[in-house]
Amino acid sequence: MTLWFLVTRNLLRRPLRLVLTVLPMCLAFVGFSIIIGIDNAYDVEYELDEKQRVVTINRQSIVQPLNESSVARIRELPHTTAVTFVTWFGGYFQKPDQVFSQYAVDLDSYFKVFPDIQLSAEAEQVWLQDPRAVLITPQLAARFNWRPGDKITLTTSIWTRKNFSNDWTFIVAGEYTPEAGTEPEALLLKHKFLDQNRLFGRGLSSFFVTRVADGVDTVTAMNTIDALFENSKTPTFTSKESSFAESFRRQLGDLALMTKLVLAIAILVVFLLTSSSMAQSVVERKRELAIFSAIGFSRxxxxxxxxxxxxxxxxxxxxxxxxxxxVTAWSLQALLTDGPFADIELRTGDILQIAAVAVSLGMAGAFFPLLQVLRKDLAIHLKSAV
Incomplete structure (x- = not known):
């Protein structure tokens, strides 16, 4: 009899117990695996780092605004080639659950910082002429079936119009092709239109985006920008665009912390189950183990x-x-056309990590019961085995 034969026969001896032991472990690992998959879905494409751009926000929080006039001071720095200011609009279309990214951008400087954005001549013409014109990505246009010339109304709880309404009506100028690594569903509106029509907040913006000159270290640029406003009323925090985008997209919460909590629960559940199962197995099979010892099996x-x-x-x-x-990830990709849950995936490294955790827990859970086996004289149970 081989060791593998004995292992499989012993496992299948009590099928119901095996199922009741495996099922809770499986649920624990499923929770851990799905959280890792969601965390992967929120990973930012690091092509953004190649663009040599950094993002500046208020040091207190991104909710706290910055003065648009501060952009002029950043432009004077020798390592910058272009700077723009952006404001988060935060609206929804028709229903609160129909949300997507909306940015109010400066008409004169935005496309200098994001030169790889592409739009048709027709869309550009309407965008430049109509103050209410907005640009949308192809994926957003497909989601709501929007076409150039459509009037759309977005409702936002952040910005109130001068007429005390939270409904803002825009005209779709056309589609634009976003840069690689940026959000596939987004809308660009004019910052000037927002400024002229909002009840409060004129002259303020959510964050600045700076394009760093080639050959200049982005970390040096970040430190220089923050040093510029160190003693001002609004000290800043500057980070790489990839880091900012990742933190901005993770609006469901701190997935890193969530992953650790689920992992801790999974480890606890699996450890207790394996320890209990092993201890019970040793007690029930003490006569069988004594026979193994008698026929020449070492401890x-x-x-x-x-x-x-x-x-x-x-x-x-x-x-x-x-x-x-x-299977869950594949089903979500088939059912959903957008959003982070459509991009859940487990990478090879993640599977290896989960496998390492599983093997480690299997060994750790068996430690104390096996310690008893190694310490005891198994032959004392031999009489009851006959």
Missing amino acids: LKIAALLLAENILIVCAAMTIAVVVTG
């Missing part, structure tokens, strides 16, 4: 047999969880 070989069973149970739960997560 280490018996311990290896039990350890292999424990690791196999945990790995089976882990494998089922990864498959369930993969």
Whole structure:
């Protein structure tokens, strides 16, 4: 009889217990795997770092505004080639759950900072002529079936119009092609139109975007910008565009913290289940283990047999969880056309990480029961085995 034969026969001896042991472990690993998949969906494309751009916000919070006049001071720095200011509009279309990114941008400087944005001549003409004109990405246009010339109304709880209404009507000028790594669903409106019609906040913006000169270290540029406003009324915090975009997109909460909490719960559940299962197995099979000892099995070989069973149970739960997560991700991609939940995925490194956690938990959960096996004289149970 091989060790593998003994392991599989022992595992299948009590199918109901095996299922009841594997199922809670599987649920724990599924939760952990899905959180990792969501975290991956929020990863920013790091092509943004190649654009040599940095983003400046108020040091207190992005909710606190910055003075647009401060842009002129950044423009005077030798390492900058272009600077623009942007304000988050924060509206929704028809229903509160129909949200997407909307930015009020400066007409004169925005496309100097984002030169790779492309739009047709027709869209550009309407965009320049009509104060209410907005530009939308192709994916956003497909989502709501918007066409050039359509009038759309966005409702925002942030900006109130001078007539005390929170409804803003815009005209679709056309589509624009966003840069790689930026948001696929976004709308650009004119900052001047927002400024002229909002009840409060004139001359304020949410953040600045600076394009750093080639050959200049972005970290040096970030420190220089922040030093410029160190002693002002609105001290700043500047970061790389990729870091800012990632933090801005993670509006569901701190997924890194959530991942750690779910991992801690998964580890606790699996550890308790494996320890309990192993301890119960050792007690129930003490006569069987005594026979193994009598026919020549060493204590280490018996311990290896039990350890292999424990690791196999945990790995089976882990494998089922990864498959369930993969099927879930595939289903969401088929059902959803946008949003982070449409991009849930488990990468090879994530699967290896989960596998390492599973094997480690299988070994850790078997530690104390196996310690008893190695310490006790198994032969004392031999009489009751006959």
